[in-house]
Amino acid sequence: MNPEMYFPTRESYRQQMIELRDRQFQMCCDLCCVDYLTHPGRTLDDGIRPERFEIVVNVLNLDDPARARVRVQVPYPNPEIDSIYDIYPGVEAMEREAYDMFGIIFRGHPDLSRILMPDEWEGFPLRKDYDIGAVPVQFK
Amino acid sequence: MTDTTNTWGTAEPKQEMATRQATEEVEMQRELGEMADPRVALLDPDDINIEKLSDETMIINMGPQHPSTHGVLRLMLELNGETVIRTKSVIGYLHTGMEKTAETLSFLQGGTNVTRMDYLSPLANELAFSLAVEALGEVEIPDRATWIRMLMVELNRLSSHLTWMATNGMDLAATSMMIYGFRERERILRFFEKTTGVRMNHNFIRPGGVAADLPSGWQDDVEDILAHTSSTLDDFDQLFTGQPIFRERTEGVGIIDAKTAIALSATGPILRAAGVPWDLRRTMPYLAYSEVDFDVVVGSQGDTFDRYAVRMGELRESVRIVSQIMDKMPGGDYKTQDKKITPPPRGRIDESMEALIHHFKLYTQGFSVPPGEVYVAVESPRGELGCYMVSDGTSRPYRMHTRAPSFVNLQALPTLLRGALIADAVAIVSSVDPVMGEVDR
Numbered sequence: 001m002n003p004e005m006y007f008p009t010r011e012s013y014r015q016q017m018i019e020l021r022d023r024q025f026q027m028c029c030d031l032c033c034v035d036y037l038t039h040p041g042r043t044l045d046d047g048i049r050p051e052r053f054e055i056v057v058n059v060l061n062l063d064d065p066a067r068a069r070v071r072v073q074v075p076y077p078n079p080e081i082d083s084i085y086d087i088y089p090g091v092e093a094m095e096r097e098a099y100d101m102f103g104i105i106f107r108g109h110p111d112l113s114r115i116l117m118p119d120e121w122e123g124f125p126l127r128k129d130y131d132i133g134a135v136p137v138q139f140k
Numbered sequence: 141m142t143d144t145t146n147t148w149g150t151a152e153p154k155q156e157m158a159t160r161q162a163t164e165e166v167e168m169q170r171e172l173g174e175m176a177d178p179r180v181a182l183l184d185p186d187d188i189n190i191e192k193l194s195d196e197t198m199i200i201n202m203g204p205q206h207p208s209t210h211g212v213l214r215l216m217l218e219l220n221g222e223t224v225i226r227t228k229s230v231i232g233y234l235h236t237g238m239e240k241t242a243e244t245l246s247f248l249q250g251g252t253n254v255t256r257m258d259y260l261s262p263l264a265n266e267l268a269f270s271l272a273v274e275a276l277g278e279v280e281i282p283d284r285a286t287w288i289r290m291l292m293v294e295l296n297r298l299s300s301h302l303t304w305m306a307t308n309g310m311d312l313a314a315t316s317m318m319i320y321g322f323r324e325r326e327r328i329l330r331f332f333e334k335t336t337g338v339r340m341n342h343n344f345i346r347p348g349g350v351a352a353d354l355p356s357g358w359q360d361d362v363e364d365i366l367a368h369t370s371s372t373l374d375d376f377d378q379l380f381t382g383q384p385i386f387r388e389r390t391e392g393v394g395i396i397d398a399k400t401a402i403a404l405s406a407t408g409p410i411l412r413a414a415g416v417p418w419d420l421r422r423t424m425p426y427l428a429y430s431e432v433d434f435d436v437v438v439g440s441q442g443d444t445f446d447r448y449a450v451r452m453g454e455l456r457e458s459v460r461i462v463s464q465i466m467d468k469m470p471g472g473d474y475k476t477q478d479k480k481i482t483p484p485p486r487g488r489i490d491e492s493m494e495a496l497i498h499h500f501k502l503y504t505q506g507f508s509v510p511p512g513e514v515y516v517a518v519e520s521p522r523g524e525l526g527c528y529m530v531s532d533g534t535s536r537p538y539r540m541h542t543r544a545p546s547f548v549n550l551q552a553l554p555t556l557l558r559g560a561l562i563a564d565a566v567a568i569v570s571s572v573d574p575v576m577g578e579v580d581r
Binding site: 003026027028029030032034035038039041042056058062065067069088089090091092093094097101110111113114115116117118119125126132 | 154166167169175232237240244402405513515517526530538539550
């Protein structure tokens, strides 16, 4: 079952989510971020310019089982986007996770702080330019 | 990057709960379990007096080293006497960066990573991961593989819920329950060990099918499990359902209504206990769930007892499903014969050059899937377990995100705990059934 896809801009993102909620997509089951730094080519709607980050929101219609997916582009030097906490309160932890892992600033989020990493952590681990550490192992 | 010295001059970092003066109103609302969502009615102000001065209440810390928090969940509670007013959960103590690790593992190796997320239902994780890879690569799997997957996942639901029964009993001071639950679970884990080689973290369900066929005589083992489980469920019923102490401790405790549960994205037994008949096995069938007959168990009150009753009912339904799977198990292959996806049998490698090449290519390079993105969800014992996967055409996922049901369900805690007694907090946390491996990933 292919979900309906939506590609709003950053400005129309909130409006799109309100529309979806009013169209019986009652539950926002997932919100995550993808860093497209090293994989810029992808299929998007006409007129939508691919940016470095993409916020992917999956919403669910419980009455008439269906899914819809919203993909919003978020540019790099200024990765800010409106929070949809007041539309779907269930995204609170998910937006915090996206902030923690990618450094996306959600405007209007009640408590935008790190959720999985320690408070004093530097950098955003799931970004593609974040080096993963390695410990040299000597095999004998 | 984050500033560690906060504005109110204490040592509390931002993740933790601050005093009332230092908390902004919208965050305060969140910790009180209220939502800005217009669909959900605000909590009744007469219900509990939240307008307290800071010096009349106390913020206490529960966990992470607390036996009833099922791992390393840490709760910060603001108490008025013995009543909980505000809750904030602090998580991340078990975070090991599994989503980052997944980007460095090939599709063949990825199963070993995801199976460690929800360690009580590892097979559900593997299923979601494998279904996502198969959806991206458009891999068809044989019938028998589908039914073996269903059998294993349903048995896993049994073992996961039995563990919950055991630990929930322990949390409510029914200590013998701990032994009974784990005893029954062990029977299922023994069957898993026979089939997959290990008791947990199986890496059994893989892209393209399953790792091995069922062992000979599996019907006897499964029949034995079903017979024992059904009779123990009757025992559990007697021990718990009618027991006045248990009912007193669970009925009317930690209530959440359907609208709030939906708004908070809660899934699984929490949502069903609130009366919403939402079970992905029924509403968006995957595998062959449309071919088996089962009921979706729902509650009516949304309290801790209902969440117990829903899990109890699901145990019985899983027993029903497993016995149907035994009757309907088709013959044939247990994995796809596409040698680009699954390795050839060991014996063929000595005879066939082609098999040797396939084997070598698969284990050094892995297989690649076309670029694209997909979201696949399955009903794990804890709720909707989703896997969002982005591929850039190589043999590794470009991004793998897991929608962990425990992580999302934990958000319901402020609402569930508001107005409850501190002694009931243990029962309520237990009824949410968080698995910290999955919460922190």
